[in-house]
Amino acid sequence: MSILLKHPGESSNDDLPPEGKAAAHSRRTFLFQLSLALNGAVGIVLAIPLIGYLLGPAMKKSSTVGAWLKLGSVDDFPVGETRLTDFQSPVASLGDGETAKVACWVRHISPRQFQVFAINCAHLGCPVRWFAQSKLFLCPCHGGAYYEDGARASGPPERGLFEYKYKIAGGSLMIHAGDMPTLATEASCDKKRLIQIDGAETAS
Amino acid sequence: MSVKERVISGGIAGYRWLEHRLGLIQPLTQAAEHPTPSNSASWWYVFGSAATVLLILQVVTGILLALVYSPSANEAWASLQVLNHNIPLGWYLRAIHGWGSDFMVAIVLIHMMQVFLFGAFKFPRELTWIIGVGLLVLTLGMAFTGQVMRFDQDAYWGLGIGASIASRVPLVGAPLVHLILGGPILGAPTLSRFFALHVFVIPGILIGAVGLHVWLVLFHGVSDWPMPGRLVRKSTYELQYHELTEKTGLPFVPDAAWKDAMFAAAVILAVLACAFFFGPFGPTGQPDPTIIQTAPKPDFAFLWIYAVLAFLPPEIETPVMLVVPVLAIAAMLLLPLFAGEGERHWARRPVAVLMLTVIAVSLGIFTHLGTYTPWSPIMSAWTSDPVPPKYLRGRGPLEHQGALVLQDKQCRDCHSLDGAGGLRGPALDDIASRMTEDQIVRQVLQGGGNMPAYGNALNPSETKALVSFLTTLRGDNLAPAVDASRTLTRNP
Numbered sequence: 001m002s003i004l005l006k007h008p009g010e011s012s013n014d015d016l017p018p019e020g021k022a023a024a025h026s027r028r029t030f031l032f033q034l035s036l037a038l039n040g041a042v043g044i045v046l047a048i049p050l051i052g053y054l055l056g057p058a059m060k061k062s063s064t065v066g067a068w069l070k071l072g073s074v075d076d077f078p079v080g081e082t083r084l085t086d087f088q089s090p091v092a093s094l095g096d097g098e099t100a101k102v103a104c105w106v107r108h109i110s111p112r113q114f115q116v117f118a119i120n121c122a123h124l125g126c127p128v129r130w131f132a133q134s135k136l137f138l139c140p141c142h143g144g145a146y147y148e149d150g151a152r153a154s155g156p157p158e159r160g161l162f163e164y165k166y167k168i169a170g171g172s173l174m175i176h177a178g179d180m181p182t183l184a185t186e187a188s189c190d191k192k193r194l195i196q197i198d199g200a201e202t203a204s
Numbered sequence: 205m206s207v208k209e210r211v212i213s214g215g216i217a218g219y220r221w222l223e224h225r226l227g228l229i230q231p232l233t234q235a236a237e238h239p240t241p242s243n244s245a246s247w248w249y250v251f252g253s254a255a256t257v258l259l260i261l262q263v264v265t266g267i268l269l270a271l272v273y274s275p276s277a278n279e280a281w282a283s284l285q286v287l288n289h290n291i292p293l294g295w296y297l298r299a300i301h302g303w304g305s306d307f308m309v310a311i312v313l314i315h316m317m318q319v320f321l322f323g324a325f326k327f328p329r330e331l332t333w334i335i336g337v338g339l340l341v342l343t344l345g346m347a348f349t350g351q352v353m354r355f356d357q358d359a360y361w362g363l364g365i366g367a368s369i370a371s372r373v374p375l376v377g378a379p380l381v382h383l384i385l386g387g388p389i390l391g392a393p394t395l396s397r398f399f400a401l402h403v404f405v406i407p408g409i410l411i412g413a414v415g416l417h418v419w420l421v422l423f424h425g426v427s428d429w430p431m432p433g434r435l436v437r438k439s440t441y442e443l444q445y446h447e448l449t450e451k452t453g454l455p456f457v458p459d460a461a462w463k464d465a466m467f468a469a470a471v472i473l474a475v476l477a478c479a480f481f482f483g484p485f486g487p488t489g490q491p492d493p494t495i496i497q498t499a500p501k502p503d504f505a506f507l508w509i510y511a512v513l514a515f516l517p518p519e520i521e522t523p524v525m526l527v528v529p530v531l532a533i534a535a536m537l538l539l540p541l542f543a544g545e546g547e548r549h550w551a552r553r554p555v556a557v558l559m560l561t562v563i564a565v566s567l568g569i570f571t572h573l574g575t576y577t578p579w580s581p582i583m584s585a586w587t588s589d590p591v592p593p594k595y596l597r598g599r600g601p602l603e604h605q606g607a608l609v610l611q612d613k614q615c616r617d618c619h620s621l622d623g624a625g626g627l628r629g630p631a632l633d634d635i636a637s638r639m640t641e642d643q644i645v646r647q648v649l650q651g652g653g654n655m656p657a658y659g660n661a662l663n664p665s666e667t668k669a670l671v672s673f674l675t676t677l678r679g680d681n682l683a684p685a686v687d688a689s690r691t692l693t694r695n696p
């Protein structure tokens with residue numbers, strides 16, 4: 001602030017009498033308070049759409065996301081084996097590129113019985129790898145291990161692998177996929193098989 | 205008038221014209237020359253200014269990288285390849301930005317340790333410390349979002365880890381995951397939001413907060429060198445500090461600032477040298493989630509978190525993950541409010557020194573563990589590390605068969621022999637001197653103690669062969685483990 005500017009009260013070039021000054025002052029104070037209230041209201045009107053825009057993706061119900069898709073012909077998966085396969089996410093968005101691809105493990109138990117495991121470790125989501133000889137899924141991140149039926153074997157995971165819902169339609173294996181599976185977003189996964197505490201049996 | 209005089213008087217006139225309109229040169233000069241106690245013109249006081257200089261370096265190199273980088277999920281990785289290989293000096297700019305980030309995290313931490321050790325957070329500089337804690341969090345935020353910008357395999361799975369941590373928050377887990385990812389899966393919206401955070405939101409707040417932090421340093425003055433027995437009292441400190449600067453004060457520029465400037469130059473030179481000799485970080489493999497032959501790992505600053513996550517027992521993991529960071533930050537924020545007075549010198553604050561040592565040593569140990577991840581199975585050990593011949597010599601066919609089973613069933617992914625193999629489980633070189641045959645059988649078939657059960661993966665003959673091989677592994681011919689109860693029951 002320039003040294004020449006004076007604060008009101010210090011300056012003498014105001015020729016209103018004190019009473020007039022006070023009256024004008026209280027009027028201006030009121031107007032200023034009014035303008036604050038007005039701006040508060042405008043602020044709320046502005047904030048609602050901004051916050052709505054920001055939280056938009058978070059507001060979608062997990063259970064409504066996702067779709068059934070064909071994973072391949074049943075014959076692509078030999079009975080008794082667990083194979084890696086991938087699919088294009090049904091909920092991909094513009095510009096996803098390679099990240100729209102999703103990998104999963106398909107275990108063909110008996111002619112009409114499958115288990116389709118998410119690639120994401122139930123601990124913190126790293127990609128698990130299947131080892132047919134020792135019949136284990138191993139996680140590279142923190143050393144989580146799962147048995148062939150997806151049940152937790154050891155390490156930090158507190159539960160078994162996430163599983164996709166599946167059905168067999170006209171000789172092809174269909175799964176229901178949507179959200180990236182995490183502990184909170186498993187809606188497109190098969191609910192009844194999710195509770196696999198250490199050592200629990202799964203339907204197989 | 206000579207030419208020289210005319211130039212000088214012209215310069216002065218130009219300065220007067222500018223300052224009359226700008227009004228900033230004089231106050232800034234005064235701020236630069238503010239008196240600082242002579243005892244704090246020390247080499248210990250140079251870290252804060254070095255961090256600021258690094259921030260400027262990061263802003264400049266960041267803007268330059270943004271000229272080429274494409275913040276879109278299907279192009280980001282390729283645009284980094286272009287920077288590395290096609291744009292002249294693109295690799296060098298990436299390297300400076302990457303190393304600058306590591307240096308900045310390190311210098312901010314050192315600055316914080318120094319301030320803590322010197323008790324410089326005490327009255328009247330509590331708010332300076334509190335904003336400083338915010339600056340630390342923001343710096344780490346820049347480091348994490350910066351790692352995401354690299355959008356390679358590590359970034360992809362690192363984001364997955366972040367989302368999985370968020371999914372553990374009670375009640376709002378799912379919306380939080382969607383908020384972080386920007387949609388149901390990790391993809392284009394995810395990278396876009398982290399880009400916005402990395403180049404707009406966090407730097408904006410960071411620069412503002414640095415301004416505030418520096419203003420507070422000027423307002424309260426550089427803290428004086430702590431002396432044992434000279435206590436900070438709210439009633440007297442400011443008067444004492446005033447007297448001290450009256451008596452011993454030096455103008456910050458140039459009497460103290462030359463050290464800051466020297467150190468800043470050295471730090472920048474170190475960044476440039478690291479960038480030149482070690483090159484840019486990554487990118488590692490492309491962010492294709494169907495390529496699962498990967499062992500994702502975070503950047504240096506977060507290796508310790510990665511290690512802690514591997515060691516937490518499942519039962520307490522979620523609470524620890526969600527509560528401890530909140531408590532840690534709250535404790536740092538509240539520190540000056542609870543310890544705002546009293547002794548400043550480290551020699552009179554044993555608890556503070558002990559705490560700092562314990563925290564620093566544990567961070568160091570966890571970071572070190574994070575560099576070689578002993579908890580992760582080595583997924584290729586079973587095919588790449590053969591059983592050492594010395595462990596086969598003098599063994600019969602059954603034991604040889606057992607060695608094959610050991611190899612085939614991927615035991616080596618977690619167990620090492622002669623130093624090769626995974627470190628998840630114990631080394632097997634002297635297993636028979638620690639466990640009896642019965643114990644080995646039980647352990648193999650039923651697992652336990654962090655080992656999966658192999659009862660389903662081994663048939664009886666494989667088990668028999670494996671165990672007979674394992675019972676020959678007694679290190680340097682140590683005595684075999686014996687079951688004491690057996691001798692007791694056999695010879696009553």
Ligand code: FES
Binds near residue numbers: 121125126139140155
């Ligand atoms: S992510 Fe698999 S063990 Fe941590």
